[in-house]
Amino acid sequence: MNKEEQVITSFRNLLNKRASLDKFKMKDKFKGYKSSEVHCIEYIGRNVDSNVTKLAESFYMTRGAISKITKKLIKKGAIESYQKTDNKKEIYFRLTGQGKEIYEIHEKLHKEFQERDKVVFDKITDEQFDSVLNFVEEYSRHLDAEIKKLGVDITNGNDFE
Structure with a gap:
């Protein structure tokens, strides 16, 4: 394996290990929610006027896939859609109270994961x-x-x- 392949393989393995390790705590905290749904909640919580196009671009997913996720999140009561008075064409999303709770739990877990990994990053x-x-x-x-x-x-x- 040449160095280019080693770098790509190493990055992929690193991200897969981190995702697998983080998943154990996430799965426990977010029963009833898929990872993609929680990450959509995170994006909407961090970005005002989130819409299907922005979410699709951010996650490198199809707009159709994002539409399905947002419909599920609306049904679960985590997000709601809205339109601006000056733009009735575009549909945007914002967190509900329940969505904000999920967002806060997710943020706390990310801080926990950062603390766990701090031992490595402190050496860099x-x-x-x-x-x-x-x-x-x-x-x-x-x-x-x-x-x-x-x-x-x-x-x-x-x-x-």
Whole structure:
């Protein structure tokens, strides 16, 4: 395996390990909610005037998939939709009281996970952080350019079918 493959595999394994480890606590705290639903709640809680398009772009999911998630969240009473008086075409989302509770629990868990992992991050120098961040940003820009070159709308579906 060359170094490029090692980097990509290492990033994938790292993210999978973190997701698996975090899932144990998340699953216990968010009974009745899927991970994608909790992350939509998080996004809506952090971003005013969230809509299907913004959510789809953020999660690299189709607008149809996001619509299904938001409909479930509305049915569960975690979010509500609204329209602006000057724009009756666009539908936006905001958290309900129940959604805010879920958001707060999620934020507390993230802080807990940060504390758990602090032992590693405390050892990293600013130069090492800068190096990793520069690489990730450069790679992300490259992928954005490739997406643009292909004229691909990644929110219109990314299945292999």
